[in-house]
Amino acid sequence: MGAINTHFVPALDGVAYGLLLFVAAAGLTLLFGIGGVLNIAHGTLFALGGYLAASVSDGSWSSAFLGLAVATVGGTLCGGLLAAGTLPLADRGHLPQALLTFGLSLVGADVLTTVYGTDEHPVVIPKSVNGTVQIFGHVYPTYRLMFIVVASVLALVGTYVLGRTRAGALLRAAADDREMVGAMGYAPWRVHAALCGAAGALAGLAGGLGAPIIGPGPDTADKVLMLSMVVIVLGRPGSVLGAFGAAIAVGEIETLGVSISSNWAPYLLFGLMAVALVVRTFRGSSAVGAGAAAGAHA
Amino acid sequence: MFSSRVSVRLRAAVAVGAVTALAAAGCSSSTSSKSSAKGNAPINIGLITALTGSNQALGPDHLNGFQLYLDTHNDMLGGHKVSLKVGDEANGGAAAVPVAKKMIEQDHVLAIAGIVATPTIQAVVPIATAAGVPVVNTGGRPTVKDVSHLWTMSFMSTDPGASMGPYMAQNVPGSVYAFGPDYQGGYDQLRGFTDAYTKAGGKLANDGGKATFTPFPNTTDFTPFLSKVKASGAKAIYCFYTGQNAIDFVKDWSQSDAKDIPLYAAGFITEGGALKAEGQAANGIITTMNYSPDISSAANRQFVSAWSQKYNGEAPPATAMYSWDAASVLDQAIAKAGPNPTPDAVNSAIKAMGQIDSPRGTWQLSADTHVPVQKWYLRKVEMDGTALANVKIGDLATIGS
Amino acid sequence: MTDVSSVSANVSPGSADASSVSANMSSVSANMIEVSGLTKAFSGGTLAVGGLDLTFEAGRRHAVIGPNGAGKTTLLNLIAGELRPTAGRIRYNGRDVTRTSRVKRSRLGIARTFQQPTVWSTLSVADNIALAAWPHSKVRGKWRRGRYRTLSEYCERYLETAGITALADRPAGALAHGERRMLDIGMALAAEPRVLLLDEPAAGLTDQGVERLLTAMRALPQEVTVIVVEHDFAFVSAVADTVTVLQDGKLLATGTPTEIAADAAVRTAYLGESGVVPDAVEEVV
């Protein structure tokens, strides 16, 4: 009972943090898993969303929604820019695109600090969700609780769109065989642009939603990118459910794991990630016989 | 194998690019090496600060404080026009080595000011010392082997904790939970606190009686660390955090089980931009600092009014004041170093300097450690007019040796 | 991708009683490859090979035919060790190799070619052959330049056999499809295998190429066991002395080419009413 009591808040917080990571990583996994673009500038888009949301927030609900809208639109526009930049590289594999987006992230970071300075920008969220609530005798931030709900809804919507709608089916088809989508009468550049735009929108929205937790500052882009990469690699690129599971796992490692073994806190994330990757490769290789393509895509 | 046509062009392009770039570096170095101080000729001063990387939130204040002094003194130090050479230490450490070498070898600076991160001090000071160039340091100060050319304007990393320890041992009715980031500066800060605190009879509430160190820079969520505080029965928290960590820690603390447990900290947790970002969450935090903008002295009024004039009426952070003092110390030292100041002469002049009149009050450099012997103040975050401010509520000890 | 319209050319009507030909034909030669209860199910539930019992005798030329999805390539992959079976055993020369890695199996003397000829594209044709021979050559210290040269010189015979001597210095990535096919075969020969697995070797070859392939196969030492998966029945008739027909991962019939061509069950299942293989959709690699 004592242990449960001590670790209750970290465990709950792990869910909130995991969902934040899921929302943050969603755009990256979509673009990488389906579009084949490893977007190193993803964290920059997240930070941009955060800055935009912060700049219009004044504590009213209308400004909060306006902030989310502005963040999403900003993310979408940058996604479009990304689409234009990566389209000529579509036939050249992943590395040129990663290199380009790495360059863009460096340029983007410079632009953001030039515009917004090096201070973290606080987001003023509506009073009714700014406080704390009591859960089983523990104090917990209201916003994070609300975030759990909102992010769960987003996850469900995402799973539905990708799994049950025509657009989702098209995207999944694009992941398997891009030529086939072309054969179905959709210009590849339109699919690519739509993917980049959607990924940018997701990143911007995530930045706006997450800003009260991971406030937009000079470190935000790098941190979000690193954590999102961990999430999508552990969750297998392109898999919504996988990303969801991985995000919750990483969230719990960063909270519950830290709470249980704080001495090992600095090693937890990357240690477990390395173990998970290797174990999975072992399992994958025995199941598929280490075929020509490395690892199977479940 | 090596038979792609484009790779020929590529190879050639890269080769030509690299060669021209480096050759140009050589040319520019040979031209700029002519500059030397003659009469009241302009002098070069280097300033190293974090403009990118994990400390960039702290960097600009170091630059702005120094620049403000120059702005208000006709861009002159010791009667010479100053050309300020700014360099970026990035994440600190090895990245600053070429920056320092450039300042010394190419710009022939009289002194190097600034330096945010302690690894940068360890990397740069040996180089500067070998070249005889004084380093007037405005960030945290670790233990250094050879301090002959290192002059610290801020404090020894252990000082803030050492000033707060005895006070908390006396005034907190029970044990204290201590936090810090797991880098050397964090260890030093917390060591200063725990040594002084336990010596004064206090007891840490942490597991195992040792301060808790959070991974830096990767900790964004302090909730799991804070969840242990209440159960430990601590009556107060003491911590040292700066920049983004400070903001996250304060926000998480204010929304956790521990929110009713008073938060004491080294002053950086509510300095400048951090306080703005924390907002109401920071209200009531008690900090120790060797500066408060509401100190009433002529020097401070001049500094505060110059700062708030330039920066939309804001109160200056302590870091900017250290940098202002660095400029002021250099101003006096260069003036004493004669019409043709050399780095060595400037270093000797700093060494011979007595009492320094500063916005924080008068202080002087310790002969042993070259760190200020100065008074520490107890401050509390309160509403001051329309905005939150670090208001001085008392004096702590004078520290330094 | 392969057009197999020529398949039926040589199928001659034969006697109708061949359907009873069993897999356990009596023979003087040892069983080189023996699979029992071999099963391979892919994720998604497809049963590619289902409980196969087969014997490939030493020194014989076996052909495995069957409609698409019959499990032919999967069978080769299982024998070569590219895939692990879901159930069943594989014996090679009396030794159980079910769990032996493909590297080890290759070293034991099982070599193969691929449906899509795979080569090391940045290396020259000669280097491709030499590297294929490398693990099987007795030359020591091949990582040294001189020894490697010795190996390369020895390997010139395989360039010759495959008819690609003129291309020796070309990067393998620059070869045309047919040339690449011959290189793939040359690489398999260079391993000097005891069992040679050929996955549709004639696909995409010109008539001249097929001729070259036939010559190469006839030139193989008699003791080498060959298992060839092929659509082209003309080719099968020309090289194989035993033909095994698979359907839906199961054994349909085994016999001589003539017997198989005459088999009614085979004709319905595989050759179709018109005698043309329904091969509109090619399997994906």
Add this chain to the structure above:
Amino acid sequence: MRIPAVLLSRPVRIGVPGAALAVFLLIAPSSFDGYGISLMSKALALGVLAVSVSILAGYSGLPTMGQAAPFLVGAYTAGVMSTHGHTVGVLQLLCGTLVAAVFAAATGLVAIRTRGVAFLMTTLALGELTVTAAGEWRSLTGGTDGMYGITAIQPLPGMAALSSDRSIYWFVLTATVVVIAVVWWVLRSPVGKLLLACRDHEARMRSAGHPVTRYQWLAYVAAGALAGFGGVLMCTVNAYVSPDDGSFSNSALVLLAVVLGGAISPLGALLGAGLIVATQDWLSGPFPGHGPLLLGLMFIVAVYALPDGVAGIRFRVPKRRGGPA
């Protein structure tokens, strides 16, 4: 643009840039000041690291994001030796290389099991763990403040200590030339063909009977040893080591240097590293704080302007395989 055939012959292709580089490396120090020379030394040390990445990413098809880890191990080995009075440069190079090789041999057992993006992320994780361990193991490494004021080395026993940037440069240059020559010689031997073949088609190598995993592990160990060599040089140049030397950004920048240099060219990797140092440390001098911006612009230009430099690295992603065939 057509290039005359004579310019494409092998001696010209390798020889001209090589000769230009050699001439530059030999005569430049006489016109440079200490700063310029130390930048060149830094570029050489980083260049050795880049060559080690080129062995993995270019030759072996293993794009690594954690090669700064063995680099860091080498640098710390040199630092620890210096603080214990072992200041013979050649000895430090040997020990640093050896310790980094042992380190790579151990981490390689883990990393080499994965491929493509998983390899990238595993090496990244191993790199981050190494950096964390370097920061935490304070008794040996001095923690996050690093090891500082490292004593100047003497190249060989009995020789004078290297006291100037210039003498350090000649030591670093000599060491680099020797080690790059060895790497070049090995990669041009049949060993290089083995690695390239594994990169081209790993499955075919296995089918042909080559123990690919062992080759790649050996390549990983060799690359680790080489990175450690570079780390010792970096320690000599900076007289300072801290965990930040092993940071993710160092690994990433070096991978990009290799991409710029054309993936499977040691010379190109060296030049790529030179270009990065020139951009980051020298070109950004007049624009403090905008080094990353300049690097970013360089990468963007490089992607479009140097397509083949980029294409040399295989970057495989797990992809759904076809059903039963």
